[in-house]
Amino acid sequence: RKEVEQDPGPFNVPEGATVAFNCTYSNSASQSFFWYRQDCRKEPKLLMSVYSSGNEDGRFTAQLNRASQYISLLIRDSKLSDSATYLCVVRNSGNTPLVFGKGTRLSVIA
């Protein structure tokens, strides 16, 4: 079993739609959680950290459920520019390496 698992996608949604990505992680000791965005043939870029209390950044909302070992990302009012691969990432402790999911590809269609 992979340490971080994500919806396989791809997700094809119209502009303005709300889309949700789900992710589960296997290591209950994981301490830090993130969503990264990766455009085609580019490096991953940090989109947002994920906190137990949930956090929001504009149209993006991230949630963490430690009991279920589940992370989610909600994108409201999708824009064409949101088209990318979204990577669910955990870090087990301190400055240990990041562990990535395979990513979920999103295409927002006009």
Place this chain on the structure above:
Amino acid sequence: DTGVSQDPRHKITKRGQNVTFRCDPISEHNRLYWYRQTLGQGPEFLTYFQNEAQLEKSRLLSDRFSAERPKGSFSTLEIQRTEQGDSAMYLCAIQETQYFGPGTRLLVL
């Protein structure tokens, strides 16, 4: 600007050749990480340094791979006797800022 540069950005080589990649953080950072990303997968950890000390290597890092960070600033990743399975994007990251460099895309023919 992510604060991390990588060179070269692209490398095409023939199977069996050696290649070396370089990662340059713009400012000083204690921890430097190398990851590899193949098509359709997320990045996978290879190795990391704290200053010049190599603290951890993943099982992905076979004997053909070696990494150095001689002065605790830039780092190099060398692959000897390349194989087609080495084709991937090699990413360098600075943990404190969680910034990745633009990557070196390797194609082994």
